[in-house]
Amino acid sequence: MGSTMTSSFGIDFGTSNSTVAALDAAGEPQLVALEGDHVTLPSALFFDFESDEVRCGRDAIGHYMAGTEGRLMRALKSVLGSALMKETTRIKARRYAFPEIIGLFIAQLRSRTEVALGVPCEQAVVGRPVRFVDDDDAADAEAQAQLEQAFRDQGFAHVEFQFEPIAAALDYERGVEREELVLVADLGGGTSDFSVIRVSPDRRSKIDRAADILSTGGVHIGGTDFDRLLSMASVMPELGLGTETKDGKRHLPVAPYYNLSTWHRVNQLYTAQAQRELRETAREAEAAERVALMVELVEDRRGHALIGAVEDAKIALSQAPEVAFAFPVREDLLSARMSIEAFDDALGKAVAKLTGTVADVIASAGISRDTIDAVLLTGGSTQVPTVLAGLEAALPGAKLVRTDVFGSVGQGLALEARRRFGQS
Numbered sequence: 001m002g003s004t005m006t007s008s009f010g011i012d013f014g015t016s017n018s019t020v021a022a023l024d025a026a027g028e029p030q031l032v033a034l035e036g037d038h039v040t041l042p043s044a045l046f047f048d049f050e051s052d053e054v055r056c057g058r059d060a061i062g063h064y065m066a067g068t069e070g071r072l073m074r075a076l077k078s079v080l081g082s083a084l085m086k087e088t089t090r091i092k093a094r095r096y097a098f099p100e101i102i103g104l105f106i107a108q109l110r111s112r113t114e115v116a117l118g119v120p121c122e123q124a125v126v127g128r129p130v131r132f133v134d135d136d137d138a139a140d141a142e143a144q145a146q147l148e149q150a151f152r153d154q155g156f157a158h159v160e161f162q163f164e165p166i167a168a169a170l171d172y173e174r175g176v177e178r179e180e181l182v183l184v185a186d187l188g189g190g191t192s193d194f195s196v197i198r199v200s201p202d203r204r205s206k207i208d209r210a211a212d213i214l215s216t217g218g219v220h221i222g223g224t225d226f227d228r229l230l231s232m233a234s235v236m237p238e239l240g241l242g243t244e245t246k247d248g249k250r251h252l253p254v255a256p257y258y259n260l261s262t263w264h265r266v267n268q269l270y271t272a273q274a275q276r277e278l279r280e281t282a283r284e285a286e287a288a289e290r291v292a293l294m295v296e297l298v299e300d301r302r303g304h305a306l307i308g309a310v311e312d313a314k315i316a317l318s319q320a321p322e323v324a325f326a327f328p329v330r331e332d333l334l335s336a337r338m339s340i341e342a343f344d345d346a347l348g349k350a351v352a353k354l355t356g357t358v359a360d361v362i363a364s365a366g367i368s369r370d371t372i373d374a375v376l377l378t379g380g381s382t383q384v385p386t387v388l389a390g391l392e393a394a395l396p397g398a399k400l401v402r403t404d405v406f407g408s409v410g411q412g413l414a415l416e417a418r419r420r421f422g423q424s
Contacts, residue, residue, distance in 0.1 A: 007022075007121070007123065008023075009125075009414065010124065010125050010167065010411065010416060012126075014043055014409075015043060015189030015190035016042065016190075016224070017040040018042075018043050019031050019406065021410040021414035022113075023414055023418055029410075029412070031407050034113070035059070040407075041112070042074075043074065044074045044076075045073045046064050047071040047073075048063060049092055054104055056108045064305070071091050072304045073101055073264075075189065075263035076105055077189075077190055079098050080102075081132045081139045081140060081142055099150055103153050106151055123417070124160075124413075125160050125167075126161050127161070128163060129163070129186075129188070130191070130195070131220060133220065134220045160420050162416045164186050164193055165186040165195040165197075166184070166213060167408075167410075167411075168408045168409050169182055169376060170416060172199065172403060173199040174204065174415075178200065178201070180198075180199050180200070180373040181198055181374075182198075182374045182376050183195070183361070183362070183375050183395065184196075184376045185375055185382060187222060187380075187381035187387060188223065189222045189381070190222040191218055191221070192221050192381070193216070193217070194218065194358055195215065195361070196216075196361060197213055197214065214365035214367070219354065223380055229346040232261050233345070234336045235336050238293075239294040239297075240257075240281075240290040243286055245285060245286060246285065256281070256294070263307055266304055266307065270298065270301055270303075275299065278291070278298060293332055297329045302329070309325070317343055318383055322338065323338045324338075325338050340386075351387055358395070373398060374400075377391075377401065379409075
């Protein structure tokens with residue numbers, strides 16, 4: 001990145017990936033290289049028990065996948081506004097509060113930005129989903145307050161927030177040639193947000209854009225939910241989900257399978273009590289060999305690696321109708337066949353909720369769907385074919401515009417930082 005004229009930043013702290021952007025000498029937003037040449041930093045921490053280091057981003061995931069002994073934390077954003085924020089988790093010899101863990105990652109965003117640009121990183125417009133927490137305004141407000149405090153604890157003197165889909169619209173607006181009514185669909189790792197916004201060449205120089213934001217709405221569904229749904233539908237049955245006990249009196253408990261399919265819940269299986277309960281389930285299970293394979297997987301702490309493999313399969317299903325899933329567990333192989341049809345079925349309710357939210361946002365704007373000129377797609381989950389098809393069906397007359405799915409929000413937040421803080 002070239003020289004910058006501003007020490008104000010746009011920060012997109014994402015569930016899966018994070019970015020930082022600043023304005024260059026020409027006033028154009030540019031993403032900061034945060035890990036080597038990469039402008040995205042996976043939102044992951046790895047507590048390396050062998051070196052006693054806290055690793056971040058690709059380095060964190062790489063050491064975990066290589067089998068280094070330690071503790072991986074991903075989807076950190078997902079705990080904001082939840083009960084977990086008031087709890088602690090044991091990592092090696094000490095207990096960490098979740099705000100402290102989030103702070104460790106934010107500290108990395110700040111220090112890497114300062115090293116890359118050579119200027120202080122102390123004021124920022126931070127992106128936030130339209131809803132951190134569905135149907136609970138108090139918890140949603142608490143989530144933003146928790147995130148703001150985490151940034152302030154890491155030395156940010158000035159922190160303001162902007163909705164992530166609005167930031168994406170500000171980035172898109174730089175290239176429009178006429179006025180458009182745009183539905184921004186920002187589908188990230190943890191949330192899906194929608195906004196109806198009026199953009200035009202004349203409006204982009206305005207400081208106050210409140211009148212151009214016709215409506216916003218969001219739902220707590222994202223890419224990590226799609227991973228979980230695919231895992232529960234295709235992989236967890238191979239570990240015993242849906243089977244019965246030997247006496248045929250009950251089905252095996254669902255909770256361990258749910259935890260093993262959910263990024264920020266996997267660690268709950270690694271406690272001594274959880275593993276004792278899982279071994280007892282294996283002894284009682286009719287399909288004992290399947291549950292025994294799950295016990296081995298959990299004992300080896302390979303849960304996050306399993307979800308990562310499911311995520312890779314999800315991505316592969318965007319290009320192929322069927323994927324042969326294979327995941328090694330000690331001397332065995334956890335195998336499953338995944339089809340796009342089965343994935344579509346698994347995502348059915350989630351996609352219906354997304355398209356229902358789209359309809360609500362458009363109705364709240366007081367317009368008909370026929371007046372939407374473009375659907376602006378941002379966020380990695382817009383690449384899932386089932387989701388894309390649902391959006392196309394919901395707005396058949398609008399053009400689909402794909403942005404830089406990982407960078408547009410950060411760049412729009414940098415533009416918003418100029419509006420909020422001025423150029424300095």
